[in-house]
Amino acid sequence: MLTFYLFPISYAFLSFPVAALLFTLPFLLVQYRRHGYVNKYRALLLYLFLLYIMNAVYLILLPLPPSVHNEPPSVSYAQWVPFHFVLDILKETGVDWERPSTYLRLLKERALLQVVFNVLLTVPFGMFLRYYFRTGWLKCLLLTLGLSLFFEVTQVTGIYGIYDYPYRLFDVDDAMTNTAGGMLGFVAADWLSSRLPHIDKLDEYVDLAAKRVSYTRRGLAFLIDWFVLNPVMAVLAVLNVPVPYVIAIAAYFIVLPYFSNGQTLGKWFVRIRVRGTGNQLRLRELLIRYGLLYGVVGGANALMVSIGARGGGSSIAILPLLLAVFAVNAVFGIHLVMCLFNRKRKLFYERRSGTGHVITQKPVKSGRKNAG
Structure with a gap:
């Protein structure tokens, strides 16, 4: 019986690194946007919650049938009688009720262990709901019941039609014991909350x-900015607008930040902005900053891409350009790595322009105070 549960748990732990990697991007975006920074304790809890959800899903799904064209179950698809597990325990037990020494055999009964497992399965869910998500008892009850119904429906539909027939039945006892486990976790979280940070x-x-803007955060802003900007440059190119790269860079990274005091869409999303030497970012500072970054480094690469797209010239004719672009990229790459490992070292375009990044404060929502 224990092996039956250890098999899916081991798979959950093995696949967790991949899931964690996929989870990291949306996690960082939400944390930067909502809180302005990443709290290590909050991050630990959310990754533990992800690990728990993976274990729960694997436990209710695995092991899978060997083929999607599985055989129909020999019994009904559903068990609708509440507390039917009591009959299962009484029917299967080897306990002699007149001999107390045999009561310990209950701990080895399949039917009883399945009930205990179904309760324990959702105890962490109830604890997370109350401690981290700050839900009340009614919301915890409904969410745990919803999670249990999701599990049961997933099983009875053969993972929503992937398998020809259900490979596990819908059991109302499972929904009841799962919900009981969630509420047990809700109660236990009250004790836990008094011993952990609020x-x-x-x-x-x-x-x-006072917090430093990390390169990870800046990288996310960069990805968002170019996710927006690439389609814009493609449209400009299709419309035969001259020098679409220059126009897009000037409008997005110079004009827009000048009027928004240092923010692009990506920087706004992760709550950072470019700051200059004064209270208001100056146009000269933006011209130097992004002229060096996107004019020199980015411009060299954009020119090479443009020549390649036009099929321009022989490989020998463009060889000096290729070597020059490679040299620019190599020097910038080494410089970037050196800045990553030395926090006091500034990127060359920031040092020349006198600019840097700061975290923006979350705007305070205005509203009327209640009378009295």
Whole structure:
């Protein structure tokens, strides 16, 4: 019986690194946008929650049938009688009720162990709901019941039609015991909360102005900016607009930040902005900053791509350009790595322009105070 549960748990732990990698991007975006920074304790809890959900899903799905064209079950697809597990325990047990020494055999009964497992399966869910997500008991009850019904429906539909027939039945007892486990976790979280940091106070003494803007955060802003900008440049190119790269860069990275005091869409999303030497970002600072970055480094690469797209010249004729672009990229790459490992070292275009990044404060929502 224990092996039956260890098999899916081992698969969950083996696949967790891949799931964690996919989870990291949306996690960082939400954390930067909502809280302004990444709290290590909050991150640990959310990754533990992801690991728990993976274990729960694997436990209710695995092992899978050997083929999608599986055989129909020999019994009904559903069990609708509440507390039917009591009859299963009484029918299968080897306990002699007149001999107390045999009561320990209950701990080895399949029917009883299945009930215990179904309760324990959702205990962490109830604990996370109350401790981290701050839900009340009714919401915890409904969400745990919903999770259990999701499990049962997934099983009874053969993973929503992937398999020809259900390979596990819908059991109302499972829904009941899962829900009971969630509520047990909700109660246990009250004791846990008194011994762990309060989730709603993690950001209470955090000074965002004193925090360093990481290269990870800047990289996310970069990805968002170019996710927006690439289609714009493609449209400009299709419309035969002259020098689409120059126009797009000037409009997006110079004009837009000048009027938004240092923010592009990507920087706004992760709550950072470019700051200059004064309170207001100056046009000269933006011209130097992005002229060096996208004019020199980016411009060399854009020119090579443009010549390649036009099928321009022989390989010998463009060889000097290729070597020059390679040299520019190599020097910039080495410079970037050196800045990554030395926090005091600034990127060359920031040092020349006198600019840098700061975290923006979350705007305070205005509203009327309640009378009285």
